[in-house]
Amino acid sequence: MTIEESTDLLAAIRRRYLQLAPIRSYAHLLQMYLSSSSTPCADTFERVSLAQQFLMKAVIDASESMVNRPPRSYTSKFVKRIIEIIEELNRTATLGGESQDIAVEDALMERFCALTLSHEAANGNMDNEVDDRDVVRKYELPPDKSSNGPSYQTIALTEDFGMTRDGTTGLRSWTGGIALSEYLATWQRRSATLSAQPNVAGKSVLELGAGCGLLALTCAALGAKRVVATDTTRVVSRLRKNVEMNLESSLHNGGSKMPVTEVAILNWGEAIPPTLVGHNDAIDLILATDVIFDPTLISPLVVTLDSIIQCGAEAFIVSTVRNSATYERFLDGTRERGLIVEVVKEFSDWWKDRERKGHEGQWWYCEEGTSDLEMIRIGKDVSSLGTS
Template sequence: MLPGCSADEAESVADKFEESKTVVDELGLYKGKVKIVSNDDPAEEIMLLWGIQQPIYSKPNAFVRQSSLQLHLDACGRSLSILQSPSSLGVPGVTGSVMWDSGVVLGKFIEHATETGTLHFQGKKVVELGAGCGLVGCIAALLGAHVVLTDLPDRLRLLKKNVEDNLYGNVRGSAVVTELTWGNNLDPDLCCPSPDYVLGSDVIYGEDAVVDLLETLSDLCGAQTTVILAGELRNDAILEYFLEAAIKDFVVGSIDQQQWHPDYRSQRVVIYILVKK
């Protein structure tokens, strides 16, 4: 709950703040309700996320076992088997060698949104940033998208292996893996034409990373691009820094958990939609 507030008082504050937010029926290619984060309320957005959702009291890694060599998940009529490298977690700065809840939540969200008609991936160009183990990009390809999964050069071997092992036989879309360092010049194939969607999970960490991420998003996105980012609520200051920087160039909105896959919701995760202003 909010500091210094009872549960009832916190709920009342939250309700008043939620009522004050602009809600739109769609944003970009997402045809569902989105709560807009205005230029004036990133700090309040963060305060209420931590005060109401109380992520520190929710179970971490509810949908993943990071000590396991494989993550098994049913999606799009298939049983996906995602290889992990738990030993790599001991290397400073390496987090993409295992799955995190935000990746599972995002993957199941786009599957559920496709089933309900709020997202359409068939024939769309998709770029996944910080693809890690590749679950989200694989699901997007199974939904019919032409996906480019990107990550740092030293992460590509595991990523390629997961794409090859899970996208076999009759796949509605396609997937390729390529390296991308945020903040560097983009390969023309990534941004020409602009992707329909840019996806990312657990990509908001550290101020330097935020600056490079937003530079890449700005270069990558066209007027018709819809960005969908899922993040784990770990560091309130970094998320606030991201929102304050992002709303300068993007319309940013949050998606209520009621629109997520009913079996894959977490108080430790948030999903944002961004489109260029």
């Protein structure tokens, strides 16, 4: 493994750690880093020692100074996994005839003991990686390589680890939202061209079913002119707090001010407020993810999409196709209103390539078992597609 590959691998581990991804989902990255990390020394024992120090400094210590650091239970499980990997390396070395054990760094072991004792004193439960229902996940954006782009780099979101809460699924980030946010961030910040659609830079964007706000805040960080994050009454309180938290964080950290993200209640099927689609604040793009799952919501969703599209916008929707009948019902509903629908092959190709490349192609963690992910583009007519 080259030094550059080792650095990229450490960064991938850090991103998943801050995102509070299940540690099992990236334990293989820890294994790879500890056993193959490239450092300025050839000795195996010194190399693993340095790798532990890098993990402590770049991942654990760096996060400790952050506002809303990872839960101690999560950090404890993370450190424990590192120790288990080192123990496994020692067992492998013994079987191979090696006599010298690889030592766990004193600082790492001391941190593990302190975390374990403090957590047990607090609630006596070390079984779960995350005990609290509400936790703050951090999503690090790719570095902005342009000279005049925004310097805001991390989105922090209070999320719920449960599937549902208070009768809604909108209190956590789901696969489609994470995937589209990653798609936009990696293509617009890392690609030599801006061929990927939709291009949000300089556009007025409205998100339907914004949930915790990851996609809306990503669009703001990527230079959207205006971002309106909408959801139901039960969700907008959390959404608004997340938007405010990120605005305060960008100013506190000395970064450029994140463009203001508006938060509004929008119940599908009801009249669209004039302030959202008026001439002076016209919406260019509608974005939505993980919204096609409840058959009873299909009709009002189509009505809302049609109302905004008729004002000149076009829509991009990313969905995990869980139920083909529900998905087809949505497509039929849009076509019945005379709207043109096309699959965005570029996104499908990117998603498949991402899955194939493993951690090298995956910026953030997405839940496993979500191969059926598709983006569709909806407009008034053929001429409206391809202009964004």
